[in-house]
Amino acid sequence: MSLLNVGARALLANQAALQTAGHNIANVSTPGYSRQTVVLQTVQGQFTGGGYIGKGVDVQTIQRNHSELLTRQSTAASAVDAGDTVRMDRLRQLQEVFSGGTSGIGASINDMMNALSDVVSAPTDLTARSVALTRMDETAARMRDASQRLDEIGYTVAEQLKGSMLTVNSLAKNIAGVNEQIARAKGNGQPANDLLDQRDQLIRELNQHIQTSQVAADDGSVSVFVAGSQPLVLGSKAAELSIGDPADFGAGSGQKVLYFQQPGSATKVELNESMLGGGQVAGLLRFQNNDLAEGRNLLGRMVIAISESMNTQNTLGLTLDGKPGQNLFAPISLGNVVRSSFNTTPDTTTMALAVTNPAALQASSYTISFATADTGSITRQSDGKVFSFDNSTPSPPNTTTMAAVFSAQGLSVVPTAPPNAPVAGDQFMINPLQGAAAKLKALQYSPVDLAAANGINASMDTANAGRLQLVALKAVGDPGSFDPPAFASPPAPAGGVTLTFAAGPPMTYNATGMTKSGVSVAQAGDYVPGQAITFPQGWSVTLQGAPASGDKVTLGNPRAPQAGDWYQRDAGNASALMGLRDVPMFDGSTLSDGFASAMAQIGTRTQSAQFAAELSSAIATNLERDRTAVSGVNLDEEAARLIQYQQAYQASAKMIQIAQNIFDTLIQGLGR
Structure with a gap:
């Protein structure tokens, strides 16, 4: 037997x-x-x-x-890989919006500015004027199209986040269900191998969406935690995750956050984005809150700078029929000011926004925090730089007031006056550039309405004996500074300013006369050939050559009868418009190079994300290979x-x- x-x-x-x-x-x-x-x-x-x-x-x-260590390492590495890969894919889409080539935004800006050169060469040529205005309309259209594409990318990211939340919550429930089966099976005294494999696979799939950590319990179940310490799965119970607006600034912030909700609880806990680690949800949130926001700010800054500078310059000139120039683009209202939901002040407590210097604008949003009614800090979101302010002493001489801080950023931010002024503890988020590109629209379509001529004229006295020559003339202030008639002599009537030169040495000038409404002008100084003589009333004149004593140059209204049709043949303001392309606008880059700068910033982000994705993919592949060497068939x-x-x-x-x-x-x- x-x-x-x-x-x-x-x-x-x-x-x-x-x-x-x-x-x-x-x-x-x-x-x-x-x-x-x-x-x-x-x-x-x-x-x-x-x-x-x-x-x-x-x-x-x-x-x-099975190796518990290799499995956990492989799962964590695959989560990081998933987050880096999805962010890289979205950044590539963003990079396509900021692409170069003849169909890109940069080409349309350069075409618009270069078209003004034909107007400078032939200011009476209606075709050249029409082409210039058409180029402006094309630039506005491309800006709006780019803004729409950014919105589409944002929409797809939001939908992908919603889909990930459904998957995460479903996987969490499945893990909780398998936990319960494993705990029951452990009573048999033998491991439920297939159930353990099933649970590990569910955890791997979960980590593709959000990185987790696991802690084993004595009954064989595994608790799954997210964001460091929040129990997504605890035994046979599963919590829920959801995407929503931040609790402090809400939907107006343009950002999204991840919320955690315990089973049976109605309270949602906002999770810190920096604690999420890897996974597609973390990668998409980083793209939504940082990369896409920067893309919108870069595009918005470009639009604001172009519209503000070109509108301002065009209003300083005269149209072909002698009228003051109007805005070339529709004025763009700046983005929203969002109150924190924790503020104690009334809803009427807010901020008024305006652009003071387009060249100083930063591609960023700002957060204002009031420590007291007069002091606090301003955080620039793009780089995290913090500026302290103190409004207790008016500016000047105080250069640390909130107004002074924002002035250096090219903005005017004015809080509401008492009794609705901010108080200690109040917070505000300012998104001045968000959505600006969608509002850019050309206003002028008639070639006559392009203000190519200067809003000021200069007349060389016929009795001049020196070698004075007019090099440049520019109105930088009120184009209606002079009332006709002008250029009558002698004496100069109200509305004309005469510069009288002395041969020296040193060579000097003395300017006297009257502006609009009889405002007297009295200014004197040294004359340096080739150096602009600037008047606080809003003019700049550049002369070349040595004068004889008594030589005169008269500034006046180009629409005066004495000037004839000079304003139709002048292209001084068109030249100033074209000159804007070489003005530093974007962190030192000129207007013509501004798009290249934005393209480089987005390209750098994309390249960095690609390197990160390649590295994390290699690490995940190696660890998965090590795991399968132990567990694979x-x-x-x-x-x-x-x-x-x-x-x-x-x-x-x-x-x-x-x-x-x-x-x-x-x-x-x-x-x-």
């Missing part, structure tokens, strides 16, 4: 080994499956006078080939084991057959 028992045990053990090998082969392509191995143990032998006689073999357990190895177990099974069956023959022989012998 002992020999029969040994054979039976061996037969059953090898049958289990064959079945386990077959199970491995069947699941060779199953995601997350870990190779299983039969662990055999010797049955305690029976003592006899001749020693211990073996009693065969038993199956101790079915072992799951090798078909060649399983085939060899099948042969081994088959032969052992056949030998076990032969042993039983022999034992049966011996037993039959014994019975037959006893029967005689």
Whole structure:
């Protein structure tokens, strides 16, 4: 009987080994499956006078080939890889909006500015004027199109985040359900290998969306935590995650945050974005709140700078019919001012925004925090730089008032007056550039309405004996500073200013006369050939050559009868418009190079994200390879084991057959 028992045990053990090998082969392509191995143990032998006689073999357990360390490392690395990859993909879409080429925004800006050169060469050419205005309209259209594409990218990101939330919550519930099954199965005394594989695979899939950490419990279940310490899965219970607006500044901030909600609780906890780690949700939130916001700010700053500078310059000139120039583009109202929901002041407490210097604008949003009613800090969101302000002493001489701080940023930010002024603890978020590109629209379509002529004229006195020559003339202030008539002599009537020169040395000038409404002008100084003489009333004149004493130059209204049709043939203001392309506008870059600067900033972000994605992908691939080296199924190895177990099974069956023959022989012998 002992020999029969040994054979039976061996037969059953090898049958289990064959079945386990077959199970491995069947699941060779199953995601997350870990190779299983039969662990055999010797049955305690029976003592006899001749020693211990073996009693065969038993199956101790079915072992799951699994490394907890490698699995966790691989899962974490794949989460980082997923976050870096999805951010890189979105940045590539953003980079396409800021692409170069003839169809890009940069080309349209350069075409617009270059078209003004034909107006400068032929100010009466209606075709040249029409082309210039058409180029402006094309630039506005491309800006609006770029803004729409950014909105589309933002919409797809929002939808992808919603989809990820549905997946995350579903996976969390599934993990909780498997936890419950594993806890029940542990009472049998043997590990539920397939359930453990299923749970690990669910956790891997969950980490594709949001990085987690896991802590094993004594009952076999695993608790899953997000953002460091929030229990997404605790035993057989699962919490929920959702995407929403920040609690402080809400939808007006343009940002999104991740919320955590315990099962059975109505309270949502806002999770810190910096604590999320990897996963697609973290990558998409970084793109939404940082990369896309910067893209919108860069585009908005470009639009504001172009419209403000060109509108201002065009209103300083005269149209072809002698009228003051109007805005070339529709005035753009700056973005919103968002009150914190925790402010104690009334809803009427807010800020008024305006542009003071387009060249100083920063591609950023700002957060204002009031420590007291007069002091606080301003945080520039683009780089995190903090500016302290103190309004207790008026400016000047105080250069740290809120007005002074924002003035250096090219903005005017004026809080509401008492009794609705901000108080201690109030916070405001300012998004001055958000959505500006969608509002850019050309206003002038008639070639006559392009203000190509200067709003000021200069007349060289016919009695001049020196070598004075007019090099440049520009109105930089009120274009209506002079009332006609002008240029009458002598004496100069109200509305004309005469510069009288002395040969020197040193060479000097003395300016006297009257502006509009009889305002007197009295200014004197040294004359340097080629150096502009600037008047605070809003004019700038540049002369070349040495004067003779008594030489005169008269500034006046170009629409005066004495000037004739000069304003139709003049292109001084068109030249000033064209000159804006070389004015530093964007962090030192000129208007013509501003788009190249923006393109470089987005390109740098994209390249950095690509490097990060490639690195994290390589790390994740290596760790997954190490994990599968332990847990993966090798078909060649399983085939060899099948042969081994088959032969052992056949030998076990032969042993039983022999034992049966011996037993039959014994019975037959006893029967005689």
